[in-house]
Amino acid sequence: MEKVRCSWCLGSPEYIHYHDTEWGVPVYDDQKLFECIVLESAQAGLSWITILRKREGYRAAFYNFDPVKVADMTKEDVDRLVVDESIVRHRAKIEATINNANAFLKISEEFGSFSDYYWAFSDRKVISNTINTHEDVPAVTELSTKFAKDLKKRGFKFLGATTCYAFMQATGMVNDHLQDCIAREKPYVA
Template structure:
């Protein structure tokens, strides 16, 4: 029997495979992308990542391509209107969180110069490269995600529990959690 290679979670749909191959665990320093992924990870709470990926384009349309300034200035009427948008998760708290997170992100940008500087300062601007043999070895959260989560909550961010933040840190490439057999793992890149 041939041994499976790569990250199995991404093999269940073409969209997940593309996301895995092009974005997942790729270091990002772009504030707009970092903000987008923070909100998409928060929207995923209690749902599958496939569901969110399938709704991603609708999210971009609904939230001005995750322009932080525009999201911070959404009116209550606009937020209420989004509750009728079938393209996104219509949970009131998750929709409101985008505005709240944008306002918190603006404060972080003012303090740190960028959302990127803030996110990456937790690891001294270095990637954490794990060496997991299988996805079963991967934790749902760790000390880093707990620390980032605590700090983000203090700063007013919503839907930033340690499990969500662990996934977020993977999504934006702070963590390299490709399994060792995956050709995209950092150690396999030459």
């Protein structure tokens, strides 16, 4: 069987690189998980390529995705970032990032790490779905709905069930690569 790539990534070199090296690889590092939360929540209503192209801007604007530093950001920081063209200049999303950093830290404190909290939703296992075509990929699942509801209860914003499913795919809790995709069998390390 000829190996291919998932069709969603074929539009640009940035997409292909992201697909081949990051998407679907399990993430256990809290700072990397926070980065993915920031980027996924920023993407809501936009194309993922827009966010990939602004990733370095986000990295600079949000202290290399350090949740402790982001949690300490102020209204003045928000006012500054609303005019920063290197990120999506959406006040509510910027405020949500700061809010979510605080919620993220509370979860980390309660569970020992955000990673421990997050991976408990799948019993610390990768959910490997059978995906033959792009149309087989769900936008939302029962698990992403449960995860989103729990995040909302804990104060998170801009992270509904669809965004949470995208987060679960991006961070490797869910493997939704096509069955014959070159990236389907990346090593999974618990």
